[in-house]
Amino acid sequence: xxxxxxxxxxxxxxxxxxxxxxxxxxxxxxxxxxxxxxxxxxxxxxxxxxxxxxxxxxxxxxxxxxxxxxxxxxxxxxxxxxxxxxxxxxxxxxxxxxxxxxxxxxxxxxxxxxxxxxxxxxxxxxxxxxxxxxxxx
Amino acid sequence: xxxxxxxxxxxxxxxxxxxxxxxxxxxxxxxxxxxxxxxxxxxxxxxxxxxxxxxxxxxxxxxxxxxxxxxxxxxxxxxxxxxxxxxxxxxxxxxxxxxxxxxxxxxxx
Numbered sequence: 001x002x003x004x005x006x007x008x009x010x011x012x013x014x015x016x017x018x019x020x021x022x023x024x025x026x027x028x029x030x031x032x033x034x035x036x037x038x039x040x041x042x043x044x045x046x047x048x049x050x051x052x053x054x055x056x057x058x059x060x061x062x063x064x065x066x067x068x069x070x071x072x073x074x075x076x077x078x079x080x081x082x083x084x085x086x087x088x089x090x091x092x093x094x095x096x097x098x099x100x101x102x103x104x105x106x107x108x109x110x111x112x113x114x115x116x117x118x119x120x121x122x123x124x125x126x127x128x129x130x131x132x133x134x135x136x137x
Numbered sequence: 138x139x140x141x142x143x144x145x146x147x148x149x150x151x152x153x154x155x156x157x158x159x160x161x162x163x164x165x166x167x168x169x170x171x172x173x174x175x176x177x178x179x180x181x182x183x184x185x186x187x188x189x190x191x192x193x194x195x196x197x198x199x200x201x202x203x204x205x206x207x208x209x210x211x212x213x214x215x216x217x218x219x220x221x222x223x224x225x226x227x228x229x230x231x232x233x234x235x236x237x238x239x240x241x242x243x244x245x246x
Contacts, residue, residue, distance in 0.1 A: 005218075005219045005222055008215055008219055008222075009215065012212070012214075012215040015211040015215075016209065016212070019209060122214075122215070122218070126222070129222050130222070133222065133225040133229050135229075
């Protein structure tokens with residue numbers, strides 16, 4: 001990504017990563033209450049791992065960000081005693097995914113702020129480019 | 138789409154070449170030096186139009202893809218902003234080049 005408008009491209013990669021982050025948080029919150037019979041595969045929370053983009057010979061100021069990996073939470077959920085639940089086992093237990101709503105919400109605030117920050121950088125870079133282009137001899 | 142892009146810059150380059158030569162011949166008697174400079178100016182302009190065309194096509198496609206739900210809105214926004222800036226840059230460079238050419242022509246007259 002070696003465009004002359006790198007000031008727009010770079011925050012663009014940030015927005016892309018933040019979008020993935022928000023998507024993963026949305027998935028975690030949406031699947032928070034997926035109860036299964038203990039022993040069955042339970043939803044595993046998804047966490048985005050971001051890292052600096054590596055470009056060959058791209059040393060210098062300004063590198064984009066990319067999603068390096070999406071790691072998943074624990075495969076075994078937390079047991080809750082709920083004998084009336086249709087998916088409860090013989091002991092009356094059901095298994096819920098390990099998703100902490102508080103953590104997800106604080107992550108969401110962070111992701112949203114980061115998204116807005118990247119959009120702001122993009123907007124200001126665009127204004128700066130406009131300023132140099134507005135120079136008329 | 139990809140075969141169409143190389144054909145358009147050649148049209149743009151030839152048009153700009155013709156336009157540049159017309160400007161040269163109308164403002165002053167064309168010499169060999171004028172022909173050479175107008176040709177390189179036409180090439181530069183042709184390349185600018187080529188890249189501008191690619192950028193605007195890309196922005197249009199990404200906008201359509203985003204509207205259809207196949208591309209991210211961020212990508213479409215980035216592409217359209219860059220296409221806008223590309224257009225302004227091409228316009229600014231063309232204006233500057235024409236101004237420079239006119240300055241030289243006025244000096245000769």
